[in-house]
Amino acid sequence: MLLVLSGCDSNEALSLSKKSIVYCSEGAPDSFNPQTVSSGTTIDATANHLYNRLIEFNPTDNAIIPAIAKSWHVTRDGKMLTFYLRKGIKFHQTAYFTPTRNLNADDVLFSFNRMLDVTHEYHAISGGKYPFFQNAQLVDLIDSIEKINDHTIRFQLSHSDSSFLANIGGNSAVILSKEYANKLVELNAMQEIDILPIGTGPFKFKQYSSGAFIRYEPHAGYWRGKSGLKQLVFDITPRDTGRLTKLLAGECDVIAYPIAHEKIKQHPNLTVESVTSFNVGYFGFNTSKPPFNDPLVRKALSYAINKQAILETVYTGQAEIANGLIPNSSWAYDESITSQEYSIAKAKKLLIEAGYGAGFAMDLWAMPVQRAYNPDAVTMAKLIQADLHKIGVEVEIVSDYEWSTFLRKISEGEHQSVLLGWSGDHPDPDNFFSTLLSCASAITGSNRTFWCNKEFDKLLQSALQTNNINSRKLYYSKALKLINEEVPLIPIAHSKRYQARAKNINGTILRSIGGIDFNGVTKN
């Protein structure tokens, strides 16, 4: 009897681990709503799993494809866009919410108005910051959104914007449930909308143990078809050795950001894969704090950084030196703009010019997690420490904060300089310029240099107002030159994003835009 029981038990347990995927992620999400954040970790965990957008990007060629909107129409002047919504899209049914209706135009209206309308009852919930929308200045761009009927919705723009569709398909433009929001208002628990999420995505929220793990279950009524998995667990493992160990010991099926080394790639049970992603790793200065309020000092430091050494050591050669802010796969890339040469003499000369001939001491905040754009910030910081030592600048490395604390502290400007980076939300170059360096994002906090240059902002504005790719390219090229002169940050590298998985996991997980997606992934 016992034998039979235990036999039965192990069979079922077998099916549990056989049909579940444990993904070892590198950090804890800040929220379960990608509208409210810009961190890649949060996007990875939430955007593609819990939610859908009106339109999405094709994982292979980044072309825009229909999602919640089954089709759309743009008027010739580019100022009016009409989206026709798919019918029969179901929201998640969970322990805390049971939907009574399918997705309709009210939900779309709610999701966008929450971000755009400062008087909206949900606007200030979770801090009232919507970094991606605010950085892209969609608030000014979108004049109005109106519901035509239950499944048609129309956007009226103040001017034509070439990056608008790409923005609407970006990770942050997810559709939430209005019915759920109303219920929370009744329960007087509005902040729960971003803590206990309800969406239309392939997985639904089951459990989150703060800083430890996230448990998702498949959404039975998913409109693209139910996932065959029983569970999707995000095991939050900040140390890259920890993740590799868990993968090798079979505790994780897939890990984020493995140490991309030959020896690991050769391991018989593992597959290491990579995707060229739209990103940049940079060394940014807090331009609101001395001595980095002086462009000469920033420029001096940019001569002293040996990027080639960083590329070989930190990225193990799996990246390109960043000549400017945007990768060369972007159409706005300008070959004539090159990276600052490595010259200790020039650096010293500039420092003397700036009045810092005797050197100075500074802090350097190195991000405590691995991102594609910077797989090992602490090692990079050590190299920079050695580089700057040569010009008499003594660096103290700060890296022992937990990731979300780290981000909070630097968005409050506690740092003097920081090693950070950016992964594009969508392929439009504006996503790099506006997010990282515009005056608007200096306020929302995603511009960690606090550099606010009117001329630069004007260039970005002009680039958005035209649909002509050539003139846009011209504006961006000027912007890149301005960055090279003013050096609010030193772009270091554009890298590939890596992932390692056990051999028995099938399906594509990595996306060049928007992180990861476990929909359609299976386990043998």
Added chain:
Amino acid sequence: MGLQKTDMLIFTLRRFNLFFFTMLLLTILSFSLSFLFPGEQLINLTGQIDASPEQLAFLAEEYQQQSGLLSQYFSYISHLFHGEMGYSMTSHLPIMTEILNRLPATIELTCVALLVAMFFGIPIGFCAAIYHRKVPDNLILAIAMIGYSIPVFWLGILAILVFSIQLGWLPSAGQISLLFEIPHVTGLQLIDILLSDSPYKWQAFQDATRHLILPVIVVALAPATIFMRLARSAMLEVLDTHYIKAAKTKGLTFSQIIYRHAMRNAFIKVIRDVGLQFANLITIAMVTEVIFSWPGIGRWLIESIYQRDYTAIQGGLIVLSTFIFLVHIIIDFVYAALNPLARERNHGT
């Protein structure tokens, strides 16, 4: 019989007195930490970093900030008694909740490790004493020397390298595979699994046991070697006593002497020192928790240091030290129960 009862009563009173005094010192220490840590004392004490001026004024009232140090201390104590240790500066959860979530994992790990260390260390130590100055004795001494010289963090890493990565026998991190959903009842994982109605109960139990093996061995190794040495010298001492010599002259065989007389007495002697070793064991467990991502209080404390979460450090200190002290006292009672002599002697206080 009556005499024994009063003995035990006096003994208990003495322990209680000691416990009271220790708690007094500990709370003073922890209270003074809030002054010593960088930043404002009231915020260090309550952990309310985002509090508005009104909230702060309210808190200052509540903690009697306007009165003298003594009444501040007493209000701190009364908060402690109500289980209020302030809020974590990083997670913004009550420290009490954080501790209750994590302490059971530490209790599980350390108590199992203590038992394992005693179970292996003491008999091996006896063995060394029996073969005093012979090959087994020297061998055991040499192993013991390596055992307590080895840095625990290195041992932990090597254990993972060999048993998790190369051999793939045992998991390297956590208490249980995340796939099993075990509701948090007592916090002691093994017991929670048995209480749960999960369809994968036995599988989960096996999995949790497998997760426990490596950390327990790593934690237990150094204390086990110390128990070996303690047991060895205790046994040697016992074998040197008159009653053993008398037993020998009575014509009892060596093994009879060991099993009937020496073993029990030597064991009692070792028990007396187990309590002292527990603090050492906790130190080792703290580092081990970090290496094996064990969700216990030691790892939480070390992380609190990284985050400069001073409220958490104060709470952790109090709880961990109290735990150590309680174990110490429990072991004292066990010792007293086993050994009537201890109750009579003026011992400890």
Added chain:
Amino acid sequence: MARDKIYQEEEFPTPLVQLWHNFKQPPVVMIGFCCFLFLIVLAVLANIITPYSSVENHLDHLLLPPAWSDDGNVSFLLGTDNLGRDMLSRLIQGTSLTFGLSIIVVIASLAIGVVIGSLSALTSGIKSSVLNHFLDVILSIPSLLLAIIIVAILGPGLENTLWAIIMVLIPQFVHITRNAVKEEFAKDYVLASRLDGASSIRILRYSIFPNIIEKLISQATLAQSAAILDIAALGFLGLGAPIPMPEWGAMLANGVDLFYIAPWTVYLPGLAILFSVIATNLVGEGMRHALKVRKEN
């Protein structure tokens, strides 16, 4: 058989010399002692004998395995780490940090502990009882936890960890000094000098210290092995030596990130710590053995 000297034991060896005679008997202890001396020499000469600077990056030789491996390079005998720093140089430099500093730490806490301990031995009553309890409480807090708390007060950094470890080690020296001094005070020879009118301080200085010094040294070796392990543990946890310093524990922490790719970056610092702790423990063991032998005679 006539003797040259009637009073054979006129030149009675001092306790320390006696100790040395008993100490050098077992060969294992002598090996340990030689290793200990070797480490001291390394620690002192670290800067002179290292082939490279401990922070110099050889970017053409990243993650080079030790020379005996097929891919090794003789100019980097023990290989390099992920920044191309020579492991051998770092380990030798680390000797003066981890091992050398542990000696300084122990001497400092020994000095402070002995002063407090002797003073407390001279007092009695409620003051002494409070102190005793206080020491008991401090001793019952795990040493690492205490060190971590002190580091949290002072802030991370090598110097602060040293202060922390000094403070952690003081109570045990206070404890042992106090007990030893009290024990000696009860002996007749002290009574004799007291009857001669010697002051307590004088008795301490001339009569008691020479007789308890070996107990203190034996305790010091115990404390030193604990100090090495604590310095390394704090370094490993990232609370001690700052990032580029070749402190063994910090090196090991750096190696952990590489242990699958470059296992020697984990093995070597760990072995260095183990080696120095065993050497220290062997010396201590020999010391205690010698004390016991002397007592038995």
